[in-house]
Amino acid sequence: MTPSRLGVWADCPRRFRMAYLDRPTPPRGGPWAHSTLGAVVHNALKALFDLPVRARNPEAAAGLVRTHWKDDGFASAAQAAEFRDRAAGWVHDYVADLDVTHEPVGLERWVSAPVGTIVAEGRVDRIDQRGDEVVIVDYKTGRHALTTDDARGSQALALYVLAARRTLRRPCTKVELHHLPTGTVAAWEHTDESLARHLRRAEEIADEFQLATDTLAAGGDPDILFPAQPGRQCAWCDFRRSCADGQAAGPPLDPWAMLAP
Incomplete structure (x- = not known):
């Protein structure tokens, strides 16, 4: 269960179906x-x-x-x-400002672990060894600076912690968002309780789309099981050309529209 898969389902079940289930996969839009x-x-x-x-x-x-x-x-x-x-x-x-003599434990490292009822996995930008623990580092280049709340609330980073613990067999609680345009770092130290909350939510999402997937395989109606969720995200959806609801939600964005001014 990768963070991107969980995020796509939460964003729009129809987009999830097009990205992961439909074969052949509908054509995607161009690069951003x-x-x-x-x-x-x-x-x-x-x-x-x-x-x-x-x-x-x-x-x-x-x-x-x-x-x-x-x-x-x-x-x-x-x-x-x-x-x-x-x-x-x-x-x-x-x-x-970086200590480049310190070798990371992992760069673009794939981590994976069975936790609860799912297998949490994904690719981590960088994993540092600091003292007895490893730290999850995620690079960001978006328009806006990030906050402690962003680090605390990131389901992706929480799942990386759980997966890194199992993959690397080392303690891990801290996550960091490194925002290069502003040179800022937003950090959070997870507890067992905060990780459990993220895991419960991930399990709930996984249960939802697994039930929809199984019902589709049994002959269920794809439009009912995987409804569109029109919104502002339709303006940059990769599958916009194959979704009438997304097209009706508003005009598309130019491929460069999400760059910082």
């Missing part, structure tokens, strides 16, 4: 510029730790952004170049 930007930053930071320690410096990190850069989803080459330079600056400044 903000997604391209985020992927490049993640790839650059991962590649940084593939370098020898002596070569891990802010200038090298910025250069890796340019090496991994793509223009997918941007309005023009000029706009892409502007955000390429912005991203290089974010990564440069981030690495300037």
Whole structure:
């Protein structure tokens, strides 16, 4: 049970069906510029730790952004170049404050564990060893700075904690959201109680879509079992072209509309 799968169901059951059950999968929309930007930053930071320690410096990190850069989803080459330079600056400044001599326990590390009635799994951006515990680090490149409430309320990060404990066989309670555009870190220290709350909610969501999936396989009506949930998210849904309800909810966004001003 990955956080993305849980999130898609909570966002829109019809989108869940199109993404995970319909075969052939309906055609998806084109690339989004903000997604391209985020992927490049993640790839650059991962590649940084593939370098020898002596070569891990802010200038090298910025250069890796340019090496991994793509223009997918941007309005023009000029706009892409502007955000390429912005991203290089974010990564440069981030690495300037980072102890690059410390080797992460994991980079883009897949973790998985049976917990409760589900198997929680996913890919973690970075896992640090700090003292006797490991810490879950998630890179963010969105428009807005993040808060402690964002870290505390993230179901994805909570599930990563549970999965990392089992995969790595090490204690883990702390999660961090590293927002590169602002250079801020939002952190939260989970307790067994807070993790149990996240797990219960994940189990409830999993039960919901598993029942719908099983009923569909038995001949149930897909439109009843997987109803659309029209809303502002329809403007950027990958399956908008295959969903009349989504199209009726409002006009689509341009692929670069979710970039920071």
